[in-house]
Amino acid sequence: MMAILWLLSLSLPTLGAHVLISCAYKSLCQLSLLSGNDVVLQCDHPRALWYFSSILEEDTLLLSSMPNIKKLPGGGLQLTNPQPSQTGLYSCQDNDNALVVEYEIDFQDVTNLHITHKDLGQKPLQNETLDLGGRVLMFTHWEPWQDCNRCGEPGERKRLGYCYIQEEPLEKPLPCRLYLGQEKVESRLMQPELQVESCLVPCNPIKEINQPYFIFDSYQLSKLTNSMWLTCPLASIYR
Template structure:
């Protein structure tokens, strides 16, 4: 490890006091900034994020603004207004998509599925005062490096690259703390999330504090690609007297009717890469280790840290119940019916075609009646009176 990496460890310890990340209902929550200072945060795309707005409770007017620094001559635009839930849509396509998927809840900004393109500066205003300022780098979940300690797999090492004008950049991973073991009593798994950070030096002098790689890449486009990381290992934790059986208030129960030669994706409610989650197939627990060893057609999604279970139906099978747990609590039950109980794909396609034809025909008939009504209104002559 280079001498810079040792210094970075101390600096990151100070940085996380400002940019600390906590977990609530599967959302990664950026903590409040120090008064009058911005927060620099890294998150992973495709996982829900909630940004707090201090002093927003019981306030009459809260607004969130967004600025993408990569756009030329860009100005902050208003994403959300507490007084106007039916806000006009923004004209730019990227902004409109961000606006449509964002939610304002108790003054806080929730983004259920952020993308890399949503990186930028988010500010919250209460009245005329700016009370929160977040500079955020959403790192690509599709390029995440997953390693399992029990398979002897390594995390990404530090790397140093030379750029123009004697500039050097050291790329490394800034790790969050280990999450709790995903269940107790029996062996389980725990994970930790790491974000790509970069330290820029010139002539052995630090240019600026370590920043998320996406922010550094704005200034140095030739920076080599490097994604976030997910580290998994086997763990075992006590249950404090008894296995955890308490259920949270939200429990989703869904039935799936798959077809042969198809796939299904089961999403565990309230979970994300930032929360301890595990799955059960009947009485048997499913683990990252098991799927990585088999490398088969069924797997746990890497981008969300196992929040999505991918199933393949290539052969006839019996109906199966899958359950998922977050923080040790049951939050989802999925009954996956046997594929053989379904109608053949041809019959389903024929039924859908008939329904589609009926809907289209009814729509055309209603349009015809509306058009006919307009013609009749135009043909009416205004009544005349003689004096």
């Protein structure tokens, strides 16, 4: 007998599947992101030229034909399923080679994601002090809690945390791999975190009405199938 699996998918514009990252004009923004989750780096110049410098190599590459990287018509750079090996400096320049904006990104490995549930008493990773030619603090930098996944009934919400290093209390902390470069450090904190907690929020009728419409798909699974990997093309851990 064939089992039928119903899948629910959102109907959204293509860009809706990506998180848009922006930075001020002629500025350098340093940040951490998770590997495996699509992003778009904003650069408001229609003839933008994108260059990439890896933390593992000294050469600067013109980004034109990499399989998972695409330059968008407005000048932005779309990274599909970015990997930790793509950690480095992304520089957007105009056609006169003048700097428009730069992003230095640490793509932290989602396959090593440390997950805890606050209501189950599970604890996130603890800060560590390391000697790297001087005393530095390695810690998890937490993003704000995301929205509750349900309204009017018990649900859950999550927040992401990234590995950061700080030299002094007043110094600006940096994502771990951007600080360390090619230096190898053995620490449990060298991984991103995901924390979950219970939530209960009232429904907002206006917000619910403005949601995109849905499309149903059906897939037939044979009883001989032991396992199957299902991918939601518009899913993102950032939402």
